[in-house]
Amino acid sequence: MNSLDLRADHRQSQALSPRLQHAVRLLQMSSLDFAATLRDTAGRNPFLEVDEGDATGEAVEPVELDGARGAELATPLERVTSDGAAELALPVGDLGDPADPADGGDRDLWMADGGSGQRRSDDGELGALELMAVETSLTAHLHGQLNVLPLSVRDLTLARAVVESLDDDGYLRTPLDELHAVTGLDPLPDAQEMQIALKRVQSLDPAGVAARDVGECLLLQLPAIDCDGTRELARAIVTDHLPALASRDTAALARALGESPARVEAVCDRIRRLDPRPGWRFGASDVAYVVPDVIVKKVRGQWSVQLNPAIVPRLRLNEVYAKLFQRHRTAANAEMGEHLQEARWTLRNVEQRFSTILDVAEAIVQRQHAFLDYGAMAMKPLGLKEIADEVGIHESTVSRVTNNKYMATPVGVLELKYFFSRAMVSANGSACSGTAIRGLIKDIIEAERPEAPLSDAEITRQLAAQGLVVARRTVTKYRQMLKIDAVERRRRVA
Numbered sequence: 085m086n087s088l089d090l091r092a093d094h095r096q097s098q099a100l101s102p103r104l105q106h107a108v109r110l111l112q113m114s115s116l117d118f119a120a121t122l123r124d125t126a127g128r129n130p131f132l133e134v135d136e137g138d139a140t141g142e143a144v145e146p147v148e149l150d151g152a153r154g155a156e157l158a159t160p161l162e163r164v165t166s167d168g169a170a171e172l173a174l175p176v177g178d179l180g181d182p183a184d185p186a187d188g189g190d191r192d193l194w195m196a197d198g199g200s201g202q203r204r205s206d207d208g209e210l211g212a213l214e215l216m217a218v219e220t221s222l223t224a225h226l227h228g229q230l231n232v233l234p235l236s237v238r239d240l241t242l243a244r245a246v247v248e249s250l251d252d253d254g255y256l257r258t259p260l261d262e263l264h265a266v267t268g269l270d271p272l273p274d275a276q277e278m279q280i281a282l283k284r285v286q287s288l289d290p291a292g293v294a295a296r297d298v299g300e301c302l303l304l305q306l307p308a309i310d311c312d313g314t315r316e317l318a319r320a321i322v323t324d325h326l327p328a329l330a331s332r333d334t335a336a337l338a339r340a341l342g343e344s345p346a347r348v349e350a351v352c353d354r355i356r357r358l359d360p361r362p363g364w365r366f367g368a369s370d371v372a373y374v375v376p377d378v379i380v381k382k383v384r385g386q387w388s389v390q391l392n393p394a395i396v397p398r399l400r401l402n403e404v405y406a407k408l409f410q411r412h413r414t415a416a417n418a419e420m421g422e423h424l425q426e427a428r429w430t431l432r433n434v435e436q437r438f439s440t441i442l443d444v445a446e447a448i449v450q451r452q453h454a455f456l457d458y459g460a461m462a463m464k465p466l467g468l469k470e471i472a473d474e475v476g477i478h479e480s481t482v483s484r485v486t487n488n489k490y491m492a493t494p495v496g497v498l499e500l501k502y503f504f505s506r507a508m509v510s511a512n513g514s515a516c517s518g519t520a521i522r523g524l525i526k527d528i529i530e531a532e533r534p535e536a537p538l539s540d541a542e543i544t545r546q547l548a549a550q551g552l553v554v555a556r557r558t559v560t561k562y563r564q565m566l567k568i569d570a571v572e573r574r575r576r577v578a
Contacts, residue, residue, distance in 0.1 A: 102429075106429055106430075106433055107429075107432075107433040107436055107437070108484065110433050110434070110437050111433075111436075111437050111440065111481070111484045111485065112484040112487055112488075113488070114374075114488035114489070115374075115375040115377055115395045115488075115489070115490075116373070116374075116375060117488075118395075118437075119395065119397065122397050122399060122430070122434070125426070125430055126399060129423050129426060129427050129430075130402070130405055130420075130423060131401055131402050131405050131406055131409075131423055131424050131427035132399060132400075132401065132402065132427045132430065132431075133399075133400060133401075133402045134397075134398060134399060135398035135399070135400055219366075219367055220366055220367075221366055221367050222250065222252075222254060222293070222363045222365075222366040222367060223247055223248060223250065225289075225366055226247045226250075226285065226288055226293065227244065227247060229288045229289065230243050230244065230247070230285075230288070233284075235284075238269060238273075239280075239281065239284070241267055241268075241269060242267060242269075242273055242277060242278065242280075242281035243281045243284050243285055245263050245266055245267045245281070246263065246278075246281050246282055246285045246294060247285055247294075248266075249263060249266075250293070250294060250363065251363070252363050252364070252367070253361045253362075253363045253364065254290070254292065254293045254294070254295070254301075254361060254362040254363025254364075255294075255295055255296065255297075255301070255363070256282070256294050256295065256296050257296075260275065260278040260279070260282060261275065261278075263278060264278070282294060286304055290359070290362040290365055291304055291305045291307075291308060291359075291362065292304045292305045292358070292359060292360075292362040293362050293363065298326070298360055299322055299323070299326050301360055301362070302322045302355060302358050302360065303319065303322055303323070305358045305359065306318055306319055306322070306358075308358075309354060314350075314351055314354060317341065317343065317347075317348075317351045318351050318354060318355050320341060321337060321341070321348075321351065321352065321355065322355065324340075325337055325340060325341075328340070329352060329355065332352070332573055334348055334349050334352065337352070374490050374497060375392065375394060375395055375490070376392050376395075376490045376491060376492035376497055377391070377392055377395055377441055377445075377489045377490055377491070378390065378391055378392060378441065378442065378445040378489075378491050378492070379391075379392050379491075379492045380445075380449055380456065380491055380492065380493045380494070381494075382456075382494070387449050387453050387456055389442065389445045389446045389449050390442075391438055391441070391442055392492065396438065397434060399430070399431065399434065400431070401427055401428065401431060406424060406427075409421075409424060440475075440477065440481065440485055441485055441489060443475045443477075444471055444475055444482060444485045444486065444500070445491060445500065447471045447474045447475055448466070448471065448491075448500065448503050451464060451466055451470070451471075451503075452464060452466065452503050455503070455519075456493060456494070456495070459495075459523065460519050460520060460522065460523030461520050461523045461524065461527075462520070463503070463505070463517045463519040463520045463523075464515075464517055465505055465506060465507035465508070465515050465516065465517045466503055466504050466505065466517070467504065467506070468482045468483055468486075468504065485500070486499070486500035486501045486504070487501070502519070505517040505518040505519050506518065508521065508552070508554070516552065518562070521547070521552060521554060521562060522562045522565065522566060524547065524550075524552070525543060525547075525559060525562050525563060525566065526566055526568070528543055528546055528547075529543070529563070529568055534574075535575075536575075537571045537574040537575050538571065539571040540556050540559045540560045540563065540570075540571070541556050543559050543563075544556045544559050547559070
């Protein structure tokens with residue numbers, strides 16, 4: 085018969101201390117998230133203070149990153165010196181005497197609005213914020229047009245319900261029969277009233293707004309085509325042959341419409357100049373920015389790596405507060421003790437973060453200096469373990485360091501992960517990286533004849549002739565990573 089008993093076993097296990105957990109969280113953050121975290125910590129911790137002194141060295145400010153290319157080259161760098169920014173002085177002009185009735189307007193109203201609906205500062209000049217352009221949203225733009233139309237209260241309410249249901253692209257994704265309840269009208273509008281409200285909104289600027297699909301959006305913009313023949317042929321293409329238009333199958337469209345391929349291609353080009361997302365013209369677009377963590381320069385023939393001064397926080401411990409607290413420390417102010425401990429941890433972890441980033445970046449540049457000299461074709465295979473062994477840290481730490489960290493080089497801003505790729509063995513036994521193969525594929529496609537583009541299978545055979553055995557699906561994946569169209573589309577464009 086089995087019996088139950090209790091036993092005490094001694095076992096050893098690894099566990100991260102709170103300080104190490106804090107260090108890991110800071111290490112894997114991007115520069116922007118790291119700066120925001122430090123600002124929040126300094127704002128609530130009385131023992132941390134920000135040094136307002138000027139930064140030294142050459143800083144690289146945030147640059148816009150092309151999200152479509154991922155870790156590929158971003159926009160060129162713009163070097164920023166330590167010179168102050170030039171002041172912008174715009175002449176207000178002769179606005180007349182607000183006290184003179186001949187100039188029109190009440191003095192109080194003039195002084196309150198600055199003469200143009202804008203508030204003046206204390207010195208009478210327009211501030212910089214008042215001179216900035218204000219982004220107008222799509223809904224505000226449409227409501228402004230509805231307000232000047234001679235509509236009844238019921239018709240205006242229905243039109244506004246349609247406007248408020250549009251998405252950021254300017255499309256009406258919600259069925260009309262679901263908008264009845266949100267109008268709040270009594271009696272509820274019928275289907276005919278909703279259709280009239282939809283047509284009224286579709287007649288507003290920009291053309292194509294309130295469409296329910298891409299085809300309807302393009303049809304609403306066809307009246308902008310002046311030529312009657314071109315407009316009718318475009319209407320037939322959009323109405324009955326939209327998939328062929330999307331796939332650029334000019335030959336199939338010419339056979340179906342009984343027109344010459346040249347004329348069909350000209351009409352398709354005119355259709356492509358229409359705007360399939362009219363809502364994108366309004367409102368601020370989200371732009372992804374990155375701040376380089378390290379800067380790579382060539383000094384006296386050698387590549388050198390340095391931290392970007394723009395991301396190094398000027399954070400320090402307030403020694404006066406710390407000494408006062410240590411002198412008068414009691415059990416009643418344990419929370420202040422936690423703040424002091426957090427401040428010391430933060431400063432130590434910040435130093436460790438930047439030291440690790442710099443060590444990893446130097447190891448990467450040392451192994452990939454040929455890439456900086458000669459381009460993507462000289463990129464060597466590189467794994468996390470090689471950098472970890474050289475720096476003396478764990479592979480997981482290298483992964484955290486290279487995640488969302490960027491390097492400013494003379495050829496652009498690159499993510500640190502861009503320099504890592506697995507080795508691909510060639511026919512002669514030498515190893516090459518996937519980045520080098522992508523560069524070779526790009527060179528092969530750029531050298532092809534426009535009238536006879538190369539398929540992925542033909543590119544695979546050319547790589548094999550050069551001793552690089554790569555699968556066709558790998559070539560397809562690399563071509564898509566390079567944002568290069570397939571052979572059929574390249575042939576039709578040619």
